Amino acid sequence: xxxxGATKKFLYINRKAPYGTIYAWESLEVxxxxxAFEQDVSLLFMDDGVYQLVKEMQTKGxxxxxxxxxxxxxxxxxxxxxxxxxxxxxxxxxxxxxxQHLVWEDENEDWAEKDSIHLVGRDEIADLLDEQDxxxxx
Amino acid sequence: MSIEINGxxxxxxxxxxxxxxxxxxxxxxxxxxxxxxxxxxxxxxxVVNFLREYYDEYQIAPAVRVLTKSIGxxxxxxxxxxxxxxxxxxxxxxKQACKIAxxxxxxxxx
Amino acid sequence: xxHIVNKSPFTAGALQSCLRIAKAxxxxxxxxxxxxxxxxxxxxxxxxREALGDxxxxxxxxxxxxxxxxxxxxxxxxxxxxxxxxxxxxxNDGVQSWL
Numbered sequence: 001x002x003x004x005g006a007t008k009k010f011l012y013i014n015r016k017a018p019y020g021t022i023y024a025w026e027s028l029e030v031x032x033x034x035x036a037f038e039q040d041v042s043l044l045f046m047d048d049g050v051y052q053l054v055k056e057m058q059t060k061g062x063x064x065x066x067x068x069x070x071x072x073x074x075x076x077x078x079x080x081x082x083x084x085x086x087x088x089x090x091x092x093x094x095x096x097x098x099x100q101h102l103v104w105e106d107e108n109e110d111w112a113e114k115d116s117i118h119l120v121g122r123d124e125i126a127d128l129l130d131e132q133d134x135x136x137x138x
Numbered sequence: 139m140s141i142e143i144n145g146x147x148x149x150x151x152x153x154x155x156x157x158x159x160x161x162x163x164x165x166x167x168x169x170x171x172x173x174x175x176x177x178x179x180x181x182x183x184x185v186v187n188f189l190r191e192y193y194d195e196y197q198i199a200p201a202v203r204v205l206t207k208s209i210g211x212x213x214x215x216x217x218x219x220x221x222x223x224x225x226x227x228x229x230x231x232x233k234q235a236c237k238i239a240x241x242x243x244x245x246x247x248x
Numbered sequence: 249x250x251h252i253v254n255k256s257p258f259t260a261g262a263l264q265s266c267l268r269i270a271k272a273x274x275x276x277x278x279x280x281x282x283x284x285x286x287x288x289x290x291x292x293x294x295x296x297r298e299a300l301g302d303x304x305x306x307x308x309x310x311x312x313x314x315x316x317x318x319x320x321x322x323x324x325x326x327x328x329x330x331x332x333x334x335x336x337x338x339x340n341d342g343v344q345s346w347l
Contacts, residue, residue: 017256019314020281036201048256051284054316061310061329065197068316073196076204091258093289093320111211 008133009040014049016138018068019059024052025067027138032070035077043074044120044128046085049138050092053084053099068100075104075116083128086119143169155237159193162240170238174229182226182238184213189239199244202232249274250340253282254347257292262346267295272302277328277336279308286312287320300324308333 012031016023035041045053052068059066074082082102089095102116120128129135139154140147143166149157154173156162167186171178178186188209192200200208202220210218217223223231232244251270257263263278263285270276276299278286285292286307296305300322309327312318321327328336337343 016259017281017284017315019311020254020256032198032201036203038203048259048281048284051315051317057316058313062314064314066314067197069195069197073198073200073204076200076208091291092284093287093293105211107207 007038007040009042009131010034011042011044011128011132011135013044013046013135013137014052015047017048017051018057019062019064023138024049025065027136028067028070030136030138031074031079032077035079038078041079042081042083042128042132043079044083044085044125046088046125048088050084050088050094050099053102054094055098055100071100071102074102078104080104080114080116081118082116083118083120083125085125086121089119141166141169141173153237153243155243156240159240162190166240167238170240174227174234174238176227176234176238178238179226181217182235184217185209185223185226185231185235186239188212189235189241193239193241199232199236199239199241201244202230205232205235250336250343251276252343252345253278253285254280254345256281257285257290263292266344266346267299270299270303275304275306275336275340277306277308277333278311279333280311283307283311283315283317286322286325287317288322289320293322296322297324306332306336 018024105111227234255262306326
């Protein structure tokens with residue numbers, strides 16, 4: 001970790017569906033680049049952003065790169081606080097089972113696998129925003 | 139830009155990273171290594187193959203910190219440290235090893 | 249008339265406007281992020297189901313597959329590929345894209 005005083009809380013808010021716009025992929029790249037600076041990073045998926053984590057995408061037919069395998073690398077980058085707006089899921093007829101199962105491995109507990117994804121409601125999202133030093137919107 | 143191997147021309151970007159992942163062969167890796175001043179040993183291959191597997195699974199080349207940690211987990215702590223990796227790839231393990239492995243330059247590579 | 253919707257029903261009013269204007273006998277084609285309007289169990293599924301009697305609703309299969317939701321399409325919606333897209337354009341007198 002960085003020196004205590006230098007660590008800031010960064011939140012990336014993802015609100016767009018994948019492929020229709022470039023936001024989802026751009027956000028993921030920025031998160032990965034930002035992770036090199038060892039800050040305290042959280043990701044929040046709300047509105048159409050929850051569609052980014054839907055599993056088993058087949059992009060061959062639209063001729064675009066399927067970047068969704070990269071979300072599974074977030075754990076390696078120590079990005080392991082991934083929040084999902086549960087109302088957004090419900091509104092779209094989705095459940096957690098429709099999404100990728102993202103995990104991270106705790107080096108201090110003999111690489112024990114732990115869940116990265118947490119379902120949150122509107123009050124928890126409001127608190128999450130309050131806690132941050134920096135918020136990026138995609 | 140391109141490099142010539144056995145009369146076959148392989149396209150690269152201006153920094154020498156090959157453009158088409160599918161063009162890669164071990165022979166090309168040896169040529170790319172030689173251009174970097176590296177003679178490929180078993181230890182070099184171990185890292186290069188690890189990177190190719192990582193890319194295959196996650197569609198990205200890992201940042202140095204992630205590479206170091208993941209190598210440590212897979213091959214043991216004596217290899218999962220930057221001293222070991224920089225001895226193998228003096229100009230930066232992610233950068234040089236990725237080039238030899240035929241991957242794009244790592245995201246966030248500094 | 250062929251109506252084309254390429255925006256998600258949750259972020260833009262395109263689908264709503266289209267449904268309000270589309271006459272009986274016309275066709276709606278959902279493409280790109282518009283295909284999220286073709287799914288079952290969502291907040292807009294009821295509206296689409298209601299429209300289905302009078303209007304033909306199609307969705308581009310490649311866009312459904314790309315987004316991993318091809319298994320969730322509402323009954324009564326017709327899946328088309330790129331050739332089907334072209335056929336719809338040529339078979340209809342006019343095309344309105346709700347951008």
